[in-house]
Amino acid sequence: MGLVLGIVGGVVGLVVVGALGLWVVGTQSTSGFPEAEYKLALPETVLDGEYKLAQDLSDSTGQQVEDEAEGAWDARDVRAAVAQYAPQKGGAEGALIVSGMYGRFKNTDAARDNMLKGAADVSSIKVVVPPRDYTPGGDDLTISCQVVTQDQAGSEITYPMCAWADGNTGASVAELSVESVGQDASEVDVEAFAERTLQVRSELRQPIS
Template sequence: MVILAVVGGLVALGVAGSVMRGVEESSGAGYPDAEYTLSLPKTLLIGRYELAHDFSGSEGQKIIDESDGSWNAKVDGAAVAQYSLAGNPTEGSLVVSGMYGRFKEPDRSRNSMMKGASKGEGAEVAVAPQDFHPDGSDGVTVTCEVLTRTQAGTDMTVPVCAWTDANTGASIAELRSSTMTQDPSDVDLDKLAATTLRIRSEMRKPI
């Protein structure tokens, strides 16, 4: 049940609310072509996670509203959702917060997601952000960090990863009952980065 309590906090704090932080400043001219969007499939990771709640109309709209007038991002839509592990949210949840459009500076936007997540109420950085290039990334950088968060008197380990490319970006937080109390230094970020890349491949769709 602690997982259920934390999911709402993650949607409200940096994981869902930080996507557009840091896009106020820009360098360079011209936007890339719009070639991809993000979808919210009924399942992720070959059926391991099932869509439980679609927050695109609420939290996603906040992302779109905050992007209005941004210098280096033109956001066309957002995809924010909670997925439950094998249909059972008490066993585990996946919180996805993404956007799609045209982004001049993917690295800046991705790093802003990580900073935003770490500034959420009750969140502390236990393992600093690290960049990964999993097999098949085709040049896309995945940045991961480990946060700790106290909820209902329980300390939880919350790994978070993010990517941003020319058209899409999202942050991913995975909460598992089997790992939520593990030592942050024991989190396998290489594995989580590869998982994030697979999620990207399942959510990212050509226009």
Template structure:
């Protein structure tokens, strides 16, 4: 004999199998999923917009590219002539070492050697880059041996000094180093560097004349003359 159904009052919660009420209607599930997907999409859009704004802000902090570093056939009013342009081979490794720097952007390496036209021994070596640079003081410091040269054959014997030649607003950093070769020869010579918003270069005066006679003041003035002959506006 079957049991009669238990009467329920209008306010009594119905008894469901296993004590679990049924899930929401299908339309409610679809709406919930749409809301979740929409929220995720809006979050992604917000993150992308933030990254774009940050990227634009960082890019605007670099100077505009207005100048380039060239390798003319002669330097210092013809007293030095171009002997070798190693930019195609030594430039890319130099660029690679600067690509992750927060102070450099869109960089191109230049490595050239000049020989004295008058027959003096030695050479003048210019290693530099053009692109977009911030923090010129930090860049100058980075490219000199006193900041920790990886070349064990080069040692600093006179620490770095900042020099601003009279009549110029451009600061030059100079130091004196000594270099040794495998055959036992050594040479002490000045090295100077400039850095601006678009270019930097390190000039090694590895000639007999400059190694014996150049002081930092004179080396800084010559460095700025080299800068005036190598840095050209982008056309």
């Protein structure tokens, strides 16, 4: 097993739990929820086939999140969509980790922020480039991104993490690669990853038929 593959195995659970842990922020209002028009699916490949589905964690880790969301003031009909994707290219190491939920949500700006804060609350993760908002491709959707470092298996890895939230869907997306090991935070192209996150959203977010 290569170095990155070994690291990814230990990172996935921490990133998923952290990113989803503060999705539900709570207000005391029971009105004004949007209609359920979109859901999150987990296709076999994402980013135009660059990554393939390696683990669907929706029924394990995701179930914990659904249980926590039950009865929340700002969420209705919550379902989790959590997965690890692996590079499709033979011999490539790394992972794309998607930690998402769908249903009917309010307070989407706060939810987006809290997904990033949740990851930062994991003891082994440190935010080295604070969250910044992007609107990639001129889209009116705001995507918030940060860069984190994490100690895992005796190595320090540095990787970007972005999040979006709308009335029906929300997720954080993190990407690890060989370059992540020992990488300087200044070398991470966060704006480019915001664009990749927007593409991931377009591939996962599907109309409810």
